[in-house]
């Protein structure tokens with residue numbers, strides 16, 4: 559992708575990003591970071607471009623749904639990018655800002671397209687908001703909901719049958735909001751001391767040790783992530799470690815551990831028990847090849863407990879052999895399995911992911927998770943506990959998999975379990991805790 563010239567405006571960059579996405583829809587993340595590698599533009603400029611790009615992705619089906627009937631033939635990639643970016647800005651701004659947004663984009667179109675095309679942009683943009691408003695008041699069918707909230711129709715239908723229409727609309731609305739960034743702060747005196755100097759950049763939350771980053775302050779606090787005490791994590795991802803409640807001195811296995819969020823949360827929970835022998839705790843964190851570097855980086859920040867990164871493809875290699883070779887225990891007091899999943903609980907964070915997942919991915923993930931659960935079960939000692947979690951809200955990957963696991967492993971019982979629906983305060987996630995009875 560061509561990088562921007564020093565004179566590029568945010569219109570230039572957003573249009574370039576959208577044209578690139580059009581030909582490479584699997585690469586939204588790469589497009590966002592590549593565009594700015596050699597930039598001398600400031601962070602605000604970068605944030606504006608990324609925000610508009612993500613807003614287009616989040617509203618892609620809605621924009622298409624409204625614009626398509628207004629144009630007799632398919633617009634060129636550039637023209638389409640201009641229209642989408644302008645509509646995204648209109649969606650995200652109050653009505654009094656719309657005339658200026660339309661004026662600026664029409665001017666941009668005049669410079670970069672033909673006269674006819676810029677007139678076309680003007681005509682379409684002036685009708686977009688009115689049509690969107692009309693559509694909002696007339697959402698009758700499941701397909702209308704899918705188009706209005708820009709989700710594939712099959713997901714909307716599936717959610718309606720699982721959660722009902724009202725709850726589904728809540729999830730859809732929530733997925734359309736730009737996502738917040740949460741910092742989890744370790745429960746240590748050092749962390750509390752540092753935090754005092756940065757309090758103005760964070761808002762407290764109802765979740766202990768979690769702080770919401772105030773808009774526009776990323777650059778003021780990002781260096782805190784280099785320390786062992788700050789980690790970006792959604793509150794929902796702490797539910798599992800809390801439910802597992804590991805204690806000092808235990809042997810703990812973290813499967814599918816990279817980049818290490820759960821490992822670090824587990825270590826912090828152990829640390830909350832300051833009188834117990836921390837250094838006796840053993841944490842073994844397992845993941846596959848390309849993800850090991852991030853895991854090792856994160857584990858290297860854990861100073862109070864003994865941690866061991868182990869590389870093992872759980873579906874192709876024998877974990878027992880790997881543990882034996884590394885002279886690590888075969889049986890554990892507790893294990894965490896944060897299985898790969900369809901990610902339907904975190905679609906708000908990754909607006910492009912919804913267009914990529916298919917219904918069969920959900921069944922494929924459920925099958926892999928079930929295999930991994932059986933592998934994890936082999937490494938739990940009698941009386942030990944196994945926590946199974948996903949970032950999915952699908953029954954197949956949560957509740958049904960938990961039920962099937964219990965049926966196939968009569969030596970385990972369910973202690974606790976729930977699927978958290980995504981809301982403004984947390985992502986969606988499934989969390990199920992089992993105990994080995996004999």
Ligand SMILES: C[S@@+](CC[C@H](N)C(=O)[O-])C[C@H]1O[C@@H](n2cnc3c(N)ncnc32)[C@H](O)[C@@H]1O
Nearest residue numbers: 814815816817818819820846871872873896898
């Ligand atoms: C949901 S992510 C884990 C997030 C991690 N637990 C955390 O809290 O940071 C799922 C992980 O499963 C790993 N994974 C997928 N297939 C695997 C396999 N066959 N063997 C081992 N790990 C696998 C992926 O590499 C990925 O890191």
